[in-house]
Amino acid sequence: MIEINGLTKIYKLSAKKKKELKTNKDVKTAVSDLSLTAKPGEITGLLGPNGAGKTTTMRCVATLLSPTKGDIKVCGYDTVKDAQKVRDSICFLTNEIKLDEHFTVDYLFTFFGRLKNLDEKTIEARKKELFDTFNMNDFKDKKIEELSTGMKQKASIVVNLVNDPEVVIFDEPTSGLDIVTARVVLDYLKKLRAEGKTVIISTHIMPEAEKLCDKVAMIIGGRKVIEGTIPEVLEKTQTGDLEDAFFKLFMENKESEKEEE
Amino acid sequence: MNKISLIIKKELFRVFSDRKLIFSLYILPVLIMFAIYGIMGKMIGSMEKDITEHTAIVTVVDATEELKSAIDFSGFSGNANINYIDSAAYETDKDTIVDNIKHGKADLCVIVPKNFDEQVEDYVNGGSTLPNLEVSFNDSENYSSQAYSMFTNSVLGTYKNLLLGKRYGDVRMLEAMSVTTVILTKDEQSNSQFMKMLLPYMVVLMLFAGVMSVGVDAIAGEKERGTLSSMLISPVKRSEIAIGKIVSMAILSSISAAVTTVSMLGAFIFMGSSGGFAAMSGGVSFSPLQIIELLLIMLSLVILYVGLIALIAVYSPNTKAASSIISPLYPLIIIMGMLTMFRTGKETPTIHYAVPVYGNALAISDICSNELSLLNFFISFACTLIIGIVITVLVTKAFNDEKLMFNA
Numbered sequence: 001m002i003e004i005n006g007l008t009k010i011y012k013l014s015a016k017k018k019k020e021l022k023t024n025k026d027v028k029t030a031v032s033d034l035s036l037t038a039k040p041g042e043i044t045g046l047l048g049p050n051g052a053g054k055t056t057t058m059r060c061v062a063t064l065l066s067p068t069k070g071d072i073k074v075c076g077y078d079t080v081k082d083a084q085k086v087r088d089s090i091c092f093l094t095n096e097i098k099l100d101e102h103f104t105v106d107y108l109f110t111f112f113g114r115l116k117n118l119d120e121k122t123i124e125a126r127k128k129e130l131f132d133t134f135n136m137n138d139f140k141d142k143k144i145e146e147l148s149t150g151m152k153q154k155a156s157i158v159v160n161l162v163n164d165p166e167v168v169i170f171d172e173p174t175s176g177l178d179i180v181t182a183r184v185v186l187d188y189l190k191k192l193r194a195e196g197k198t199v200i201i202s203t204h205i206m207p208e209a210e211k212l213c214d215k216v217a218m219i220i221g222g223r224k225v226i227e228g229t230i231p232e233v234l235e236k237t238q239t240g241d242l243e244d245a246f247f248k249l250f251m252e253n254k255e256s257e258k259e260e261e
Numbered sequence: 262m263n264k265i266s267l268i269i270k271k272e273l274f275r276v277f278s279d280r281k282l283i284f285s286l287y288i289l290p291v292l293i294m295f296a297i298y299g300i301m302g303k304m305i306g307s308m309e310k311d312i313t314e315h316t317a318i319v320t321v322v323d324a325t326e327e328l329k330s331a332i333d334f335s336g337f338s339g340n341a342n343i344n345y346i347d348s349a350a351y352e353t354d355k356d357t358i359v360d361n362i363k364h365g366k367a368d369l370c371v372i373v374p375k376n377f378d379e380q381v382e383d384y385v386n387g388g389s390t391l392p393n394l395e396v397s398f399n400d401s402e403n404y405s406s407q408a409y410s411m412f413t414n415s416v417l418g419t420y421k422n423l424l425l426g427k428r429y430g431d432v433r434m435l436e437a438m439s440v441t442t443v444i445l446t447k448d449e450q451s452n453s454q455f456m457k458m459l460l461p462y463m464v465v466l467m468l469f470a471g472v473m474s475v476g477v478d479a480i481a482g483e484k485e486r487g488t489l490s491s492m493l494i495s496p497v498k499r500s501e502i503a504i505g506k507i508v509s510m511a512i513l514s515s516i517s518a519a520v521t522t523v524s525m526l527g528a529f530i531f532m533g534s535s536g537g538f539a540a541m542s543g544g545v546s547f548s549p550l551q552i553i554e555l556l557l558i559m560l561s562l563v564i565l566y567v568g569l570i571a572l573i574a575v576y577s578p579n580t581k582a583a584s585s586i587i588s589p590l591y592p593l594i595i596i597m598g599m600l601t602m603f604r605t606g607k608e609t610p611t612i613h614y615a616v617p618v619y620g621n622a623l624a625i626s627d628i629c630s631n632e633l634s635l636l637n638f639f640i641s642f643a644c645t646l647i648i649g650i651v652i653t654v655l656v657t658k659a660f661n662d663e664k665l666m667f668n669a
Contacts, residue, residue: 012664064663115264116496
């Protein structure tokens with residue numbers, strides 16, 4: 001279970017960042033007063049354009065960033081006060097976090113298993129299960145640098161799932177993957193849902209969200225503009241599909257996004 | 262502790278399973294040392310041998326029988342091709358002879374004046390005019406310089422003594438006093454001057470180079486590549502990750518420094534065995550206490566360096582930025598190491614031993630000459646260690662800073 005209560009994240013801008021963002025403001029509000037609950041046995045989707053605040057929200061949930069205001073609880077633990085306990089029960093997958101290319105998949109799997117307090121027997125059992133599921137057996141002794149982009153992504157997923165976490169946070173799960181690997185990943189997320197895990201993903205691919213998510217929250221300009229099951233969102237926006245719903249909400253909130261920028 | 266050792270093992274495995282890294286960190290420096298100093302030693306040795314074995318080409322104009330005897334008696338003629346000519350022939354070939362010496366084709370020309378026998382006779386009989394010889398050579402040519410040196414020392418030395426003997430009867434009459442020289446060296450001071458000069462410089466510099474080569478990549482490099490984050494989202498204390506990184510950096514850089522220093526010494530000894538460096542590298546011995554002192558000084562220095570490099574790396578967004586900050590430190594460390602090379606006998610104030618790096622170099626220098634007092638050792642060790650620990654604490658705190666770790 002993930003409970004986000006009034007999350008606000010404000011970044012102080014360095015002179016270099018101000019120049020990059022072409023702004024005179026000293027701070028940037030990446031996420032503003034966002035509340036959301038992701039339940040076990042559900043896949044919750046964070047939808048929004050690039051720079052909307054999806055990744056910042058996920059980073060806060062994953063304990064990598066501290067909220068400026070508000071709080072986040074993961075499996076009942078506060079992400080700031082009990083960060084280590086939160087990290088023990090989550091898996092955070094993002095393109096920004098990479099595996100050291102020098103090591104083999106097998107070595108990293110064992111290393112992170114030990115780092116996440118697993119005994120050797122459990123590590124071996126998890127290794128067999130995940131390597132079979134993701135067809136990694138032929139690649140387990142290859143160094144990460146020798147793998148293709150899709151295989152690297154799969155290796156990252158396999159290594160991060162070593163501790164069978166209760167909560168899976170996945171930033172852009174199919175980004176950079178070929179159609180076959182993307183299907184394997186999406187199927188595994190469904191499997192995790194069936195096992196009662198809490199899954200939260202971010203995406204801007206609306207058909208993917210439509211197929212996968214039990215519940216979605218759209219974020220525009222750092223603010224949550226809608227939350228609910230897909231039928232609820234379609235009903236509230238009076239649209240036929242999620243893409244239309246997104247564009248309708250995007251146009252309505254465009255001004256506020258500009259203001260936030 | 263278990264997590265720290267896991268991280269240390271991973272970091273060490275990272276390096277020791279990478280052939281390229283092993284080569285660049287541990288094998289290349291050895292090869293370079295042996296290549297540079299070994300080749301240099303061999304070349305100096307062969308150059309000296311070549312000069313010694315060279316047959317000097319010498320022209321002697323109007324040589325007297327007595328001078329010819331002195332040349333043969335001194336052994337100079339054994340390694341010289343001597344062309345005795347008269348002044349008429351010299352006048353004809355003068356330009357060629359001078360030109361040959363200038364261009365290294367000949368080595369020496371000795372001109373004996375026509376009335377040389379008379380000058381000698383006059384001198385032997387107590388006259389006031391000194392017999393004069395003109396000797397021409399080229400001081401920019403090794404062969405020519407060597408020939409000049411050999412001629413003046415052996416031939417003229419022998420000849421002068423002969424004439425002095427004739428004039429005064431006994432050459433020893435000319436000695437005002439005799440001196441008996443006794444060289445008194447403390448046993449503990451037997452470590453050579455060479456070691457005292459070079460070891461502090463080598464230790465402070467090589468340790469820094471070792472830390473620099475592994476430290477920047479271990480933190481700034483991993484941050485840049487996004488691989489550090491995979492550990493930061495694991496259920497491990499950030500301080501454990503920082504300590505794991507720092508300890509592995511210290512181990513790797515110590516090995517690197519040890520390999521480089523030993524290979525440098527090995528190269529010098531190798532060089533010494535082949536040339537005139539034997540005296541420089543000989544006479545090195547350390548007592549067990551000195552070795553412990555040296556290791557502790559090196560340990561404190563490693564902690565300081567690792568902390569410093571780690572702090573810079575953690576505050577830098579990438580390796581390029583980290584390297585650009587670290588680069589100016591390199592000449593500073595070189596200067597600190599070199600300052601100890603030019604110490605006089607004047608006692609160094611204890612406060613100097615408290616200066617990190619410089620104080621350590623002073624302490625190592627004193628270890629080499631067995632002059633390190635316990636107080637100076639303690640000051641040097643403790644001050645560097647404390648500063649190193651303070652910096653290390655700052656690094657572990659920085660690992661908790663989201664702005665530094667994730668450029669947030």
